[in-house]
Amino acid sequence: MKFLVCISHVPDTTTKITFTPDGKAFNAAGVQFIINPYDEMALTRALELKEAQGGTVTVINVGPATTEPTLRKALAIGADDAIRVNAEPTDALFVAGEIAAVAKDAGYDIIMGGRESIDYNGCQVMGMVAEFLELPSVAIATKVDVSGTTATLEREIDGGKEIVSVNLPFVVSAQKDFAEPRIPNMRGIMSARTKPLKVVEPTVSLKPTASVAFQNPPPKSECKMISADNPEELIQLLHTEAKII
């Protein structure tokens, strides 16, 4: 089986998020970047399926040269080869268009990614890739198993889970529980240096959205303490001050 795993390059989850003084861009100075956590789960599941059933795992990122260490990390975890589309990933439709262009006619059986990237929280790219390639899609999946040419997946819905089956090829986005990420070992890290990382130039020009301004949320106001002797006051405040009950 041939897997394509879409890797987004995002600030580490513990990063303090700040923006440039003009509020027009994310301030990346001194920030540590990682593989988007959901994409790492997708990658791990692809590797598990490959180990069980044979095949290759290719990782792809749409991004400038600065994302290459993130792709190397994916190779260290176990991907066979990597593709980088050399462009700033400023719009989801653009990113998806590039991924679809690379995947078209390349014969991938399963295209995997994360439910959302933790920077722009789009939840967009994987569904768009599926539509561009006219493939079935399963979003926010917590499990995937493959048997022959069909796969069975579990996905989250509001207030429950759904069990879905689909024929290969298809697109899936991973949610928590999809797989337990692996820590790369020394051998993986050494071999990652020599694994192929191909750079291709973008072919699509569509960019219908752009982030034009950023802001941090206003600081949280002080916690208002209410005496344990008079908890009824809380309900009054929720009614008259916060106006939520």
Place this chain on the structure above:
Amino acid sequence: MPLLVYAETWDGKFKKPSFEAMTYAYELAKTTNDTVTAVVIGAAGDDELKRAGEYGCTKVLHANDAKYASFCPSAYTAVIADCATAENAKTIVFSQTYSGKSIAPRLAAKLKAGLVSGAIALPSSTQPFVVRKKCFSGKGFTDVQVSSDVKIIAVFPNAHHITTNTTALTIQVVNPAVADAQFNTKVNEVKKTSGKIVLTEADLVVSAGRGMKGPENWGMIEDLADALGAATACSKPVADMGWRPHHEHVGQTGITISPNLYIAIGISGAIQHLAGISSSKVIVVINSDKEAPFFKIADYGIVGDAFQIVPKLTEAVKQLKSSH
């Protein structure tokens, strides 16, 4: 040109986020003197569909063929795209629910439309078209400018109010030609886990942790939730010990929610717990330890014994409700 809103249903009834999306679309349409058409896919009775008129829609397009009985992203996308073309709609509103996340991106690709997912406010301007959303998992906001002819907005659940705007409504059954090949995912089973109120959609949530000492003490938590009309949630250890079902567990390894009110009772406020609830609008913390980290992000706090406080809160809620 009407705005289109995808109004999701469950068991033939509109979901709460659908009313939020309808209200959002209505308020946006009003600024340009346009009307709102709702698209409903799957079985629903006309009595239910008429409710769309209470939230400002003037038309419902209902794809009620039996083949839409279970959810399939590409087929549903094809239906909405067909309705958008038929109505010549240039703005399409979704709710950022699990279904919204499954279809809105596909529709955006099909229509070459810019998509703002997780919008938290009406557009701040329509020329240029700019919509605010959260980014960096709640650690920031960004204003997204959309330049395509067709624009799609998926509204974050609980971010927009629901108001009634009663209008005359027509219901039209539609049956767009959707190729069999588009029915390419098959739902084998739906496992409903939630109780009366679906946690991810709940406005108000009462949550409790290890401070409750044991499962036998959850009666008072449920009483408070019932009095408020709230859903119940819990911390991870509580679910791990089997005191509460796992689908109630919120946090980094559980589900993420953003209700208007989150009441945390006997929960310490570990960073992994906060990851699932920090974008709640108002946070109330009840804890016997005044040093509990949860107080740092709370809006209201009570230091004291939950066993004493919670029943009093329930009484106060009942009194408040009976006096209105």
